[in-house]
Amino acid sequence: MRCPNCNSKDIGKIGSHQYYCWGCFIELTVNGDKMSVFQVEEDGTLSSLDDLFFEEEIPQIHAN
Numbered sequence: 001m002r003c004p005n006c007n008s009k010d011i012g013k014i015g016s017h018q019y020y021c022w023g024c025f026i027e028l029t030v031n032g033d034k035m036s037v038f039q040v041e042e043d044g045t046l047s048s049l050d051d052l053f054f055e056e057e058i059p060q061i062h063a064n
Contacts (some may be wrong), residue, residue, distance in 0.1 A: 004037060004053050
C-alpha cells in the first residue's frame, strides 16, 4: 500500500483497518475498497481530508 498523499510506502498499522503514514503524518482508514484520509490535529482529534483526495470529477463545459 502507498500513501495517497506522498506516495510513501512507510505505512504502519495502528489498529484494525487503520494505518499511519510516517512520510506525511496522516492517518488512513481502509474499509473494503473505500479509503478515508485524516489529518491528526495537535489535540489528537482527526480531521477528514477526503474532500481533498476523493472529489468526484466536475464535468467540464466546453464553449462553442
